[in-house]
Amino acid sequence: MFSAWIKGLQDALPSQCMVCHAWPSQSICEACVNRFAQPKERCQTCALSVPPGVLQCGQCIKNPPPLDRCLAAVPYDYPWSDLIIGYKFHQHPGRAGALALLLRSTPWVEPALEAADLVLPMPLSLPRLQTRGYNQALLLARQLAPGKTDHRLLLRIKDTPPQSTLSRAERLDGLRHAFALDPMRYSLVKDARLVLVDDVMTSGATLFAAASVLRAAGAAHITGLVIARTE
Numbered sequence: 001m002f003s004a005w006i007k008g009l010q011d012a013l014p015s016q017c018m019v020c021h022a023w024p025s026q027s028i029c030e031a032c033v034n035r036f037a038q039p040k041e042r043c044q045t046c047a048l049s050v051p052p053g054v055l056q057c058g059q060c061i062k063n064p065p066p067l068d069r070c071l072a073a074v075p076y077d078y079p080w081s082d083l084i085i086g087y088k089f090h091q092h093p094g095r096a097g098a099l100a101l102l103l104r105s106t107p108w109v110e111p112a113l114e115a116a117d118l119v120l121p122m123p124l125s126l127p128r129l130q131t132r133g134y135n136q137a138l139l140l141a142r143q144l145a146p147g148k149t150d151h152r153l154l155l156r157i158k159d160t161p162p163q164s165t166l167s168r169a170e171r172l173d174g175l176r177h178a179f180a181l182d183p184m185r186y187s188l189v190k191d192a193r194l195v196l197v198d199d200v201m202t203s204g205a206t207l208f209a210a211a212s213v214l215r216a217a218g219a220a221h222i223t224g225l226v227i228a229r230t231e
Helices: 002-012 030-036 058-062 080-089 093-104 109-115 126-132 136-144 168-174 183-188 205-216
Strands: 069-075 118-121 154-156 179-181 193-201 221-229
Touching: 069 093, 069 109, 080 093, 080 193, 080 221, 093 109, 093 136, 093 221, 109 193, 109 221, 118 136, 136 193, 154 205, 179 183, 179 205, 193 205, 205 221
Parallel strands: 069 221, 118 193, 193 221
Antiparallel strands: 154 179
16 A cells, blocks of 8 residues: 555656656656657567568577567667666666556557466576666566566576676577476466566577476467567
């Protein structure tokens, strides 16, 4: 009750756009969304930019990923990259609401959330969680679908170096056996429609590794949702 009252109060107060610093404004103003967050043609299964009329990129046709659908709100570029870096690495968890709204406004995201049985944030390893203090994907998932978010089902059991520092081959090798399911809750995945939430998708190796575990457990449909996709 108190948290809902605080959220209502925050929504009612004037804010400043995190992009253009307009005041008073939404946390991300309509003008900046129209300028920097126009929908783009993207591969249906990895969210990479594709030419108009193309449903899947060549890589996904050649090697189908374990995702049935992948959706990204914006490219990992100005101004979104700076906002996400601050959210993720510089103790700005309060940005989760604005970033979730940006993602929720993306075509097909709302139907994916409504159809999902569970929304699963990409988990952090314990050392990474202790260092950062919070899981940015969990905060995002709770903003997107608080009643469906489950952060105890999918587990990260192996710590790996930051994926941005590795080649694709190194990422794939390092992510083997990095994820597992809580054995006491394994049955929740069977025949379920799942949404995997993360902040940024680069090569897709991390998201695909987690989705593979869910697919092996019998998930019926898996959608990946990310704020930003590298181009």
